[in-house]
Amino acid sequence: MPTLPLTLAVITHNEAGSIARCLDSVPFAAEKLVVDSGSDDDTVAIARAHGARVVQQDWLGFGAQRNFASSQCSHDWILVLDADEWLSPELAVELQQRLPELMAGNTPAAYLRRRTIYMGRPMRWYRPNVGEKLARLYHRGRARWSDARVHESLRFDGAAPTLLAAFDHANNPSLPHKQLKVLRYAELKCRDWLDRRKPVRMWQAPLVYLLAFLKDYLFRLAFLDGWRGFLIAQTAASYALYKRMRYYEMVNHPESVADATDLLNKHHIDR
Template structure:
């Protein structure tokens, strides 16, 4: 045993473990959590912050080397900040359960992160690639290398407190990694529409609480503006029929949020009724 440990070739082949925490928020992610955790073998800590999963998420996470802590759901931004406080390291790689590192990104992290973690950087961006209708997009920008700040020093960056579509605010230099971060979300259009409706509920509820008034008369122009932005400026046009569908869904979601806000003003009771329905269908974490 001693001879093996002192063998230079054996030591050189041992993968380096880096002083950072992989942090993953979960809620009923049994079908994705193992892939996510296993894609980051170089993290010295794997931390799963669960908000009440009723499936096998916790057991699978534990079996794949994660420490699991339980935190009631606070909204996306506040939940991420709360999760950061549980980590043992200042440098965090915060992924969603349906995200995972490509082999190329794992190799790039092993090569570049030692210097990055030792330097003055506040955060690093990852290029996230996603699927739409079970296939990669050729050109549509949000699904072809969209920059996402996910690696950061918790004393130099902080998430906004938004309940949905939170952003990481860095206070210092930001680096950029090049290899792809894979994102396997909304495997069908049904999944995408349900997720979009849940996000719309959160945004509409926040705007209603802030006293925002809906602008129904502008909805046709809003639909057209969002559609043209997604289809032309963000290059969905180059992805054929799937690009058209994606641009249309984005424009429809923007209009639906305003329709829902209008309904909340006309019928405030609908807020609680919608919430009860989401809870009954196990979608309460999203909204």
């Protein structure tokens, strides 16, 4: 298959079970780059076996890690996927057709649609998991990632087209995987709040849980996906509540920040 002057960039840590599928789904990329933060499984060996150049970088936080990856790419146009994501055949064909025109112009980025696989099946109704728009294709001279430790976003000026076909996301192999991710993301988000000295508003906590659940379960149509939708909404609401509880603890018991860091690092969660 002819290649295009594009780098597929993936950041990894212990992704041996998924990295091959991710890399193989983009056969037209002239370069595949994996930025690994100290995997102790077979991630690096598998990535190299599937055509990737691997660069080691200690974990910097999601935004900074992605910006580091951008700086290591050989091409200005970059496609970003997580290790548990992969292009559908339809999107791969659409990208090959549209990339030459995008690259020839001044477009800063493009949005891709993401379809989520949850508990082994695609979500059918829950809006964030059906056709969610994410800026994942960009020119590194015209766009960069925010420096947030988690929930980073691609920043750019100007209009960006949206491709029609979707890429797929295996949203956590199991509920234990999801709970570990909740711990990780909450810790990173709370550290961002701590840096900004965000006010503690624990009185909001009960309302936050209720409103987060209702937003996902009713207004984002999770209830139409049955019990899977209920679990999605409950997990999202629990995450919203836990972040505020954990931030309250960080502010009132600063020693807990270092204690939690040691614990999360010990169990390879905090990255």
